Amino acid sequence: MLSKKMEERLNEQVRNEWISEYYYLAMMAWCFNNDYDGFGMWFLKQADEERAHGMKLLRYLNEAGGSIRIPAVAPPGTELQGVDHMFELTWEHERKVTAMIHEIADLARQEKDYATDNFLQWFIKEQVEEENTVRNIVAQLRRIQGAPAGLFMLESKLAARQ
Ligand code: FEO
Numbered sequence: 001m002l003s004k005k006m007e008e009r010l011n012e013q014v015r016n017e018w019i020s021e022y023y024y025l026a027m028m029a030w031c032f033n034n035d036y037d038g039f040g041m042w043f044l045k046q047a048d049e050e051r052a053h054g055m056k057l058l059r060y061l062n063e064a065g066g067s068i069r070i071p072a073v074a075p076p077g078t079e080l081q082g083v084d085h086m087f088e089l090t091w092e093h094e095r096k097v098t099a100m101i102h103e104i105a106d107l108a109r110q111e112k113d114y115a116t117d118n119f120l121q122w123f124i125k126e127q128v129e130e131e132n133t134v135r136n137i138v139a140q141l142r143r144i145q146g147a148p149a150g151l152f153m154l155e156s157k158l159a160a161r162q
Helices: 005-035 038-062 083-110 114-144 148-159
Strands: none
Touching: 005 038, 005 083, 038 083, 038 114, 038 148, 083 114, 114 148
């Protein structure tokens, strides 16, 4: 059985995941509006993943006897200034999400909540992958420095994300 504090924290994380979803949808919209459809497709898939992360948390909350809430969600109002900027923001954002997940894992260990500790291992591993993927894209963009041919090649590669 979840503690009230853990129930609260997991519900809050559902909201955080869906804030991420809307953040990436805002980035998708910027890309589509500026004819970067390939990058837009990458952000759309990223948004889909965030929706799934929130659902995974909701399902666990319910399964573990907690009460679930559907949160009100709005994306961060950050002004988006281009492809490089959006991937830098994405990398920064994913590092924040990692810190959030680690905080919940700390709480689970403090409370000796072994089930939640075990459940969170999936998210801990997922964040390693997410950070690595985005760090890699940021590195490539920094190397390309806006050169159209490089940008085109990277966009084609990212558009093929499954
Ligand atoms: Fe759900 Fe990108 O962290």
